Amino acid sequence: MKILNGAQLQLIDQLTIQRQGISSWELMERAALKAVEAMESDFGEGLQELPIVIICGKGNNGGDGLAIGRILGEQGYNVEVKLLHSENYSPDNLINQQKLGAKEMFTLDDDLKLPASGLLIDCLFGSGLHSELGISWVNIIRRINGFGGPVVSIDMPSGLLTDRLIDSGAPMVHADKVYTFQVPKLNLLLPAYGYAVGGFTVLDIGLDTQALDEAEGAYHYTVAEDVAGLLRPRSRFSHKGTFGHACLIGGSEGKMGAVVMSARASLRSGCGLLTAVVPQIGHPILQSTVPEAMLSVDSGKLQLEEFSNNGNFQAFGVGIGMGKGESTVRGFSKWMQDLKSQARIILDADALNILSEHADLLKFLPRQTILTPHPKELQRLIGEWSDDYEKIEMAKTFARAHGVILLIKGAHTAIIDEDGSCYFNSTGNPGMATGGSGDVLTGIICSLLAQGYVPLEAAKLGVFIHGLTADLAKEKFGEISMLPTDLIDFLPMAFEKLKPRSYLA
Numbered sequence: 001m002k003i004l005n006g007a008q009l010q011l012i013d014q015l016t017i018q019r020q021g022i023s024s025w026e027l028m029e030r031a032a033l034k035a036v037e038a039m040e041s042d043f044g045e046g047l048q049e050l051p052i053v054i055i056c057g058k059g060n061n062g063g064d065g066l067a068i069g070r071i072l073g074e075q076g077y078n079v080e081v082k083l084l085h086s087e088n089y090s091p092d093n094l095i096n097q098q099k100l101g102a103k104e105m106f107t108l109d110d111d112l113k114l115p116a117s118g119l120l121i122d123c124l125f126g127s128g129l130h131s132e133l134g135i136s137w138v139n140i141i142r143r144i145n146g147f148g149g150p151v152v153s154i155d156m157p158s159g160l161l162t163d164r165l166i167d168s169g170a171p172m173v174h175a176d177k178v179y180t181f182q183v184p185k186l187n188l189l190l191p192a193y194g195y196a197v198g199g200f201t202v203l204d205i206g207l208d209t210q211a212l213d214e215a216e217g218a219y220h221y222t223v224a225e226d227v228a229g230l231l232r233p234r235s236r237f238s239h240k241g242t243f244g245h246a247c248l249i250g251g252s253e254g255k256m257g258a259v260v261m262s263a264r265a266s267l268r269s270g271c272g273l274l275t276a277v278v279p280q281i282g283h284p285i286l287q288s289t290v291p292e293a294m295l296s297v298d299s300g301k302l303q304l305e306e307f308s309n310n311g312n313f314q315a316f317g318v319g320i321g322m323g324k325g326e327s328t329v330r331g332f333s334k335w336m337q338d339l340k341s342q343a344r345i346i347l348d349a350d351a352l353n354i355l356s357e358h359a360d361l362l363k364f365l366p367r368q369t370i371l372t373p374h375p376k377e378l379q380r381l382i383g384e385w386s387d388d389y390e391k392i393e394m395a396k397t398f399a400r401a402h403g404v405i406l407l408i409k410g411a412h413t414a415i416i417d418e419d420g421s422c423y424f425n426s427t428g429n430p431g432m433a434t435g436g437s438g439d440v441l442t443g444i445i446c447s448l449l450a451q452g453y454v455p456l457e458a459a460k461l462g463v464f465i466h467g468l469t470a471d472l473a474k475e476k477f478g479e480i481s482m483l484p485t486d487l488i489d490f491l492p493m494a495f496e497k498l499k500p501r502s503y504l505a
């Protein structure tokens, strides 16, 4: 799914109106109906009990609010609409004012009266905001943010631009939930504005698909439909050789669990064979916990030294639980220098930290190696940034300079390809913030690489599946108690969910 900005959406609106032979008011009505449906589904019967207050501005976002107010009122909800006084309402806003009838007018100087609790729907500004809000908006935004119940924003939290940097002190609605139309907007995905976006749902309002397909942009949001098609069916005549031999290299004293989790995640993700290269201390641990894995035991006792690399492996996953002791750094450097240029590799954890401290090794990375830093590891690799926009630009420059794929872990993990495209993930939840989640991800992606998925596909599919396991685990264990090992247990269900349905049951 593409991520688009306000100007692009305005153009696509126009094309939709022309090609579908509808009026702009009808499109607004569609959007309002979708928003009402989404609220009914999210709030359930509770919505009937709540006083609902809708705050509307002068543009089409306000027009949506007026339409939502009318629809909710017709359905018997307890709804109150407040409209900002203006000299220049948008035409569809005016039509919806007439259709609604009763509403309360207010100005920015008024001390807006709000119910003590209930639901507040914020329709002051949407994608038409052209710059951050000035001081005159502080009062109204403060009232909204101080509301005693949930605040939902239509399309955007009012005050947040779609895809440009904005001062964090600027007046901005802090939404518990955003219902955004047709496509996500970049600022809904960036950590910098996390405080204003409790969560968001994309509502399909049926904009012209050709116009959406043709819209240009480097930013994408990976949803199930984007990755389901990547998953390859298994032929009846396939055998273990068909699905590749993955090699995981890692582990050190006290950190063998990382390799165990990575190995189990690899096997559950479908590779045909798996070898783990571990220090001697890992031998009994791996053999007893992951009997399916073959072992190549290193000469190092407590940490890796030799990095023997004799097998015919289709993919390597390196760094999990590895540590960065002197002999490990030496062995890893040598291993890097001996790599074939077409090797498929994913590097994680200490492998990344070693690269940060030995930048001379970067030149040995085969093209399209996947690096999976969390924000701190990224900072060590590419340097400090001053904001999320600079971070993305610096990451793109790094990916281009070294011909690698950067996978920046976090809420909406971002995959940055060397051509500058950027893919934000849609699955996952804060329950994944436990040590070991990353080891599971490395195992999944290494397995997909071994099966012949090209690196960008393996990264997108792996990140999506990994997040999906967490969403499934959340239903059973909740965000607080879920563990990385639970993610592995939900891999079979996640793959099944994504698999294209067969016509024959």
Ligand SMILES: NC(=O)C1=CN([C@@H]2O[C@H](COP(=O)(O)OP(=O)(O)OC[C@H]3O[C@@H](n4cnc5c(N)ncnc54)[C@H](OP(=O)(O)O)[C@@H]3O)[C@@H](O)[C@H]2O)[C@H](O)CC1
Binding pocket: 009, 010, 013, 027, 028, 029, 031, 057, 058, 059, 060, 061, 062, 063, 064, 090, 124, 125, 126, 127, 128, 129, 130, 131, 132, 133, 134, 154, 155, 156, 181, 182, 207
């Ligand atoms: N395809 C869709 O997604 C659809 C979206 N819809 C809804 O329409 C809005 C976008 O509506 P638009 O009228 O373009 O914009 P807004 O309602 O967000 O706001 C426009 C008014 O805001 C004023 N403005 C802009 N920036 C500022 C600012 N910094 N300070 C003060 N005022 C500002 C601007 O006034 P100007 O006179 O300054 O130009 C506009 O009047 C979208 O978000 C959806 O909610 C459709 O309903 C259906 C299709």
Ligand SMILES: [K+]
Binding pocket: 061, 122, 123, 124, 125, 126, 153, 154, 155, 156, 157, 158
């Ligand atoms: K809004």
